[in-house]
Amino acid sequence: MRSSLMPLGPPVSRDRIIDTFPKWYTPDASLQLKEHFHGQVSAACERRNTGTVGLKLSKVVVVGDLYVGKTSLIHRFCKNIFDRDYKATIGVDFEIERFEIAGIPYSLQIWDTAGQEKFKCIASAYYRGAQVIITAFDLTDVQTLEHTRQWLEDALRENEVGSCFIFLVGTKKDLLSGAACEQAEAEAVHLANEMQAEYWSVSAKTAVPWVPRRECKGILQSCCCPGI
Numbered sequence: 001m002r003s004s005l006m007p008l009g010p011p012v013s014r015d016r017i018i019d020t021f022p023k024w025y026t027p028d029a030s031l032q033l034k035e036h037f038h039g040q041v042s043a044a045c046e047r048r049n050t051g052t053v054g055l056k057l058s059k060v061v062v063v064g065d066l067y068v069g070k071t072s073l074i075h076r077f078c079k080n081i082f083d084r085d086y087k088a089t090i091g092v093d094f095e096i097e098r099f100e101i102a103g104i105p106y107s108l109q110i111w112d113t114a115g116q117e118k119f120k121c122i123a124s125a126y127y128r129g130a131q132v133i134i135t136a137f138d139l140t141d142v143q144t145l146e147h148t149r150q151w152l153e154d155a156l157r158e159n160e161v162g163s164c165f166i167f168l169v170g171t172k173k174d175l176l177s178g179a180a181c182e183q184a185e186a187e188a189v190h191l192a193n194e195m196q197a198e199y200w201s202v203s204a205k206t207a208v209p210w211v212p213r214r215e216c217k218g219i220l221q222s223c224c225c226p227g228i
């Protein structure tokens with residue numbers, strides 16, 4: 001018999017099924033260092049009583065300077081594609097991705113916002129009600145890292161204090177290596193700690209460091225266990 005929690009439509013793809021607890025990028029800037037879902041979460045999932053642990057749907061907003069790679073990050077994650085041509089986001093774009101976590105249907109609403117100043121007031125209208133804020137910067141451009149403080153401040157202003165999980169994501173990792181990469185990551189980890197954010201370095205071009213969907217699993221892990 002079909003559970004009342006099962007969504008209508010086709011089943012989620014294999015790489016959207018999450019049954020083990022996802023890992024962080026670096027223990028130096030992580031929201032959780034746990035290895036397993038909290039017992040309360042597992043038990044609630046088994047009982048199909050996930051209302052008590054907040055599973056179901058989370059809103060993610062992705063903010064950061066223009067050209068840092070926000071759209072590319074989302075397109076890699078949602079469609080597994082990379083486009084080398086730049087098309088500025090006008091205002092906002094939106095994707096929805098379905099998952100199954102510990103047997104329970106779960107969706108991520110992902111809002112891609114424009115980095116251009118002239119679209120900021122349109123984009124900021126969509127910050128409200130976010131459970132997750134991803135502040136993105138370009139690992140090859142230190143100024144974009146500095147600007148993440150302001151992006152985060154703007155996004156937090158539209159949300160209740162303490163209601164959002166924050167991620168700091170360095171993009172275009174394929175363009176950096178060796179000491180330059182280590183230096184950029186060290187600065188980012190430092191800032192992530194100040195922001196109380198989890199840090200990730202990624203490349204939408206090469207899909208590194210994803211084992212499929214790994215980055216989002218980190219986000220999911222945080223969304224799945226609010227307050228636990």
Ligand SMILES: Nc1nc2c(ncn2[C@@H]2O[C@H](COP(=O)(O)OP(=O)(O)OP(=O)(O)O)[C@@H](O)[C@H]2O)c(=O)[nH]1
Pocket residue numbers: 064065066067068069070071072073083084085086087088089090113114115116171172173174175202203204205206
């Ligand atoms: N080498 C490399 N280039 C990337 C990567 N991610 C994005 N780019 C390129 O960077 C440029 C900007 O990427 P977008 O994803 O459009 O940037 P955005 O932050 O969404 O820009 P706005 O919509 O203006 O805010 C494009 O030419 C992308 O192809 C990456 O991981 N590696």
